[in-house]
Amino acid sequence: xxxPATTHPAPLLEVAQxxxxxxxxxxxxxxxxxxxxxxxxxxxxxxxAGKSTLMKIxxxxxxxxxxxxxIEGAEVSxxxxxxxxxxxxxxxxQELNLCENLDIAAxxxxxxEPASWNVINQQQTYVESEKLLKQVGLNLPPQTLVxxxxxxxxxxxxxxxxxxxxxxxxxxxxxxxxxxxxxxxxLFAVIRELKARGVSVIYISHRLGEVNDLADxxxxxxxxxxAGDLDRASISHERMVQLMVGxxxxxxxxxxxHEPGQVVLEVKQLRTPAYPSHFINFSIRQNEIVGIxxxxxxGRTELLQVLxxxxxxxxxxxxxxxxxxQINSPRDAIRAGLAxxxxxxxxxxxxxxxxxxxxxxxxxxTRDRKSLGRINFNQERNISxxxxxxxxxxxxxxxxxxxxxxxxxxxxxxxxxxxxxNPRVLLLDEPTRGVDIGAKEEIYTLMNQLASQxxxxxFVSSDLEEIRGISDRVLVMHEGQMTGELSRDEFSEEAxxxxxxxxxxxxxxx
Amino acid sequence: xxxxxxxxxxxIVVCGxxxxxxxxxxxxxxxxxxxxxxxxxGIISIGVAFVIISGGIDLSIGSVICLIGTMxxxxxxxxVPVPLAFLLVGVLSICIGLAHGLLITKLKLQPFIVxxxxxxxxxxxxxxxxxxxxxxxxxxxxxxxxxxxxxxxxPFIEGFKLPVPFLIMLGLALLAAFLLNKTIFGRYLKAIxxxxxxxxxSGINTDRTVxxxxxxxxxxxxxxxxxxxLDINSVQPEGIGNFYELYAIAAAVLGGxxxxxxxxxxLGVVIGAALxxxxxxxxTMLGIPSQxxxxxxxxxxxxxxxxxxxxxxxxxxxxxxxxxxxYSG
Numbered sequence: 001x002x003x004p005a006t007t008h009p010a011p012l013l014e015v016a017q018x019x020x021x022x023x024x025x026x027x028x029x030x031x032x033x034x035x036x037x038x039x040x041x042x043x044x045x046x047x048x049a050g051k052s053t054l055m056k057i058x059x060x061x062x063x064x065x066x067x068x069x070x071i072e073g074a075e076v077s078x079x080x081x082x083x084x085x086x087x088x089x090x091x092x093x094q095e096l097n098l099c100e101n102l103d104i105a106a107x108x109x110x111x112x113e114p115a116s117w118n119v120i121n122q123q124q125t126y127v128e129s130e131k132l133l134k135q136v137g138l139n140l141p142p143q144t145l146v147x148x149x150x151x152x153x154x155x156x157x158x159x160x161x162x163x164x165x166x167x168x169x170x171x172x173x174x175x176x177x178x179x180x181x182x183x184x185x186x187l188f189a190v191i192r193e194l195k196a197r198g199v200s201v202i203y204i205s206h207r208l209g210e211v212n213d214l215a216d217x218x219x220x221x222x223x224x225x226x227a228g229d230l231d232r233a234s235i236s237h238e239r240m241v242q243l244m245v246g247x248x249x250x251x252x253x254x255x256x257x258h259e260p261g262q263v264v265l266e267v268k269q270l271r272t273p274a275y276p277s278h279f280i281n282f283s284i285r286q287n288e289i290v291g292i293x294x295x296x297x298x299g300r301t302e303l304l305q306v307l308x309x310x311x312x313x314x315x316x317x318x319x320x321x322x323x324x325x326q327i328n329s330p331r332d333a334i335r336a337g338l339a340x341x342x343x344x345x346x347x348x349x350x351x352x353x354x355x356x357x358x359x360x361x362x363x364x365x366t367r368d369r370k371s372l373g374r375i376n377f378n379q380e381r382n383i384s385x386x387x388x389x390x391x392x393x394x395x396x397x398x399x400x401x402x403x404x405x406x407x408x409x410x411x412x413x414x415x416x417x418x419x420x421x422n423p424r425v426l427l428l429d430e431p432t433r434g435v436d437i438g439a440k441e442e443i444y445t446l447m448n449q450l451a452s453q454x455x456x457x458x459f460v461s462s463d464l465e466e467i468r469g470i471s472d473r474v475l476v477m478h479e480g481q482m483t484g485e486l487s488r489d490e491f492s493e494e495a496x497x498x499x500x501x502x503x504x505x506x507x508x509x510x
Numbered sequence: 511x512x513x514x515x516x517x518x519x520x521x522i523v524v525c526g527x528x529x530x531x532x533x534x535x536x537x538x539x540x541x542x543x544x545x546x547x548x549x550x551x552g553i554i555s556i557g558v559a560f561v562i563i564s565g566g567i568d569l570s571i572g573s574v575i576c577l578i579g580t581m582x583x584x585x586x587x588x589x590v591p592v593p594l595a596f597l598l599v600g601v602l603s604i605c606i607g608l609a610h611g612l613l614i615t616k617l618k619l620q621p622f623i624v625x626x627x628x629x630x631x632x633x634x635x636x637x638x639x640x641x642x643x644x645x646x647x648x649x650x651x652x653x654x655x656x657x658x659x660x661x662x663x664x665p666f667i668e669g670f671k672l673p674v675p676f677l678i679m680l681g682l683a684l685l686a687a688f689l690l691n692k693t694i695f696g697r698y699l700k701a702i703x704x705x706x707x708x709x710x711x712s713g714i715n716t717d718r719t720v721x722x723x724x725x726x727x728x729x730x731x732x733x734x735x736x737x738x739x740l741d742i743n744s745v746q747p748e749g750i751g752n753f754y755e756l757y758a759i760a761a762a763v764l765g766g767x768x769x770x771x772x773x774x775x776x777l778g779v780v781i782g783a784a785l786x787x788x789x790x791x792x793x794t795m796l797g798i799p800s801q802x803x804x805x806x807x808x809x810x811x812x813x814x815x816x817x818x819x820x821x822x823x824x825x826x827x828x829x830x831x832x833x834x835x836x837y838s839g
Binding site (some may be wrong): 369 | 692694695700701707708709710711714772773
């Protein structure tokens with residue numbers, strides 16, 4: 001497929017040697033890329049590789065520290081979102097930015113309402129919205145409330161909004177992370193349509209399968225640097241993963257096959273408040289690493305939260321080591337031998353303004369207390385020093401305020417808090433989100449070690465490579481339901497995606 | 511410690527300026543007076559500090575002082591024996607804190623709203639029961655009144671006597687500092703004030719900890735109510751304790767308690783209470799029209815808070831620069 005770029009000598013967009021630094025982390029270092037007219041360029045990389053930062057710079061959300069941006073050969077400065085829009089660059093965020101209480105037309109023209117004497121010309125917005133909706137294949141009246149739309153339809157509204165400002169460059173950040181397979185396909189059709197009309201798309205995704213189908217070219221980022229480009233002919237799953245992780249996959253994901261032992265956690269007929277109509281059944285054994293895959297909103301986090309007592313189950317039973325337990329609070333869960341490394345470590349995992357040591361001891365203080373409820377300061381220090389050493393946490397001392405550590409080291413502090421409790425079952429929700437590549441590998445190694453020592457490890461991840469790389473077994477969820485279970489030799493991206501989007505997997509169900 | 515240093519310097523400066531302008535400021539009588547009042551206000555400020563550290567607020571303190579301060583003489587006048595009267599007002603103040611805590615944690619009501627209602631209710635109840643009649647101990651209970659008005663001779667210091675409330679405050683402050691710094695309760699309180707979700711996810715019984723903070727606050731307000739009543743002897747239900755919650759909150763904030771929760775030191779709070787009292791005293795001593803009193807106190811607090819925020823930002827910026835230097839190297 002040849003793009004209509006041939007008539008233009010200069011690429012539509014050129015990013016030259018962009019660098020961006022945040023306190024404590026170099027987000028981008030001399031990153032370059034170019035985008036042609038009517039091209040779909042996929043930008044891929046692990047979590048924390050710098051994709052989001054780069055996109056924010058292009059969309060004017062953040063300024064770069066150094067480097068140049070050129071549009072059709074002319075250097076431009078994109079100081080804010082408005083400047084980006086003027087250059088025809090629109091960013092569609094992973095979390096959509098729509099007002100659910102307003103209708104489609106109002107959302108499309110938000111901030112740019114056609115008006116005379118401050119009175120909005122409603123009719124005009126409806127007429128124009130209708131045209132735009134047709135372009136994105138959304139057959140709905142523009143008076144429909146956005147809150148009544150599905151996530152996929154809302155995404156189309158975002159795209160229509162971008163088209164309404166004549167965007168030439170559409171940046172999409174993980175657009176399919178919460179879409180069903182059908183909705184994803186509709187999105188791909190719209191992207192191809194846009195491309196045919198000369199609109200360029202920068203497409204960020206974790207789903208290498210769809211990148212393979214959609215992209216004209218792939219730019220890979222790793223740890224804030226260019227890791228390599230692939231043109232259409234050389235795009236393959238294997239090549240992409242290799243560039244993303246910087247070496248062979250088998251080396252990056254240390255997996256030692258474990259001989260599963262006794263059943264440690266057994267869940268029967270469990271109903272979560274988020275999806276009251278579905279019953280969940282599964283069990284995990286000692287020495288086992290089980291991954292839970294699924295789309296955003298599949299109910300994975302909600303399941304872990306019920307297991308850990310953040311929310312109470314509506315019905316069903318949870319047994320730990322053969323004993324049925326009532327879990328109505330995290331304390332009950334901890335008493336039963338469970339631990340949870342939560343999805344958002346800044347909101348749920350850490351007390352950011354407290355020291356490393358104080359965070360590390362938060363779960364074990366009560367257990368280790370002395371008479372009169374006094375803190376056992378010696379024990380606290382011992383634990384934190386041990387954990388810092390065991391997990392190789394990079395911190396000047398254990399009294400460093402945890403907020404000043406890098407994401408990977410923060411995550412290790414959360415892990416250390418739980419290892420001090422010696423749990424039977426370790427639950428992890430997106431354990432490597434926002435973690436740099438070195439720490440990621442260390443976390444994988446640690447999970448492996450813990451499983452070898454007899455712990456049962458259950459983790460949720462949206463990163464398919466991670467799920468496939470370190471799990472002994474994968475459970476897949478779709479809209480609150482367990483749609484399947486895959487053993488290690490069945491872990492293809494296709495199989496997981498089929499189950500994650502609600503289709504039945506055609507292979508044998510183990 | 512750095513936070514306390516700032517306010518300590520401010521206190522010393524205000525004392526110094528006043529002492530130079532008016533010799534009477536350093537008279538034994540004046541110092542005793544300021545010390546006594548600092549102690550009384552210190553007690554209620556320590557109470558509210560616990561609530562502020564947990565990330566909450568208590569606006570009902572003045573009204574709790576009113577309710578307890580009127581009920582004690584009221585009960586005694588009705589012939590209730592002293593120990594029973596003390597027990598009753600003690601239990602009453604604890605129950606008030608318990609009610610606040612339960613409403614805030616179990617019903618998830620806003621602390622601001624709950625204690626604002628408390629502010630209206632307790633004074634209303636006190637005025638209703640007493641029919642707005644001034645309550646007092648008359649010439650009876652001289653032994654009790656010693657708790658608030660008594661003075662103890664100090665060895666080696668001629669003329670100056672130590673007010674008994676100072677000793678009560680000292681005892682309570684030591685206990686509070688122990689709770690805050692040495693016990694798991696104190697650690698949990700700070701964690702909750704900083705990030706309640708993370709505390710809950712760590713298995714902490716956050717509800718119980720928060721309820722405890724409100725109980726401590728109301729109980730110390732009750733202790734304050736008893737001492738204020740014993741101190742002034744003629745307790746007017748519509749007047750006693752008015753705005754005292756604001757003095758207490760201001761003292762706690764000046765003393766380094768972040769209103770966003772998670773931080774605070776008892777010594778700082780006591781110094782904050784002292785600054786509030788010394789400021790009032792200085793206004794009189796310096797001959798400033800008393801109508802300006804609130805304006806000056808307000809301005810001093812505002813300047814203190816602004817300085818604190820600016821210093822914090824400066825430190826953060828310097829830290830960020832150092833860090834980026836560390837990584838780019």
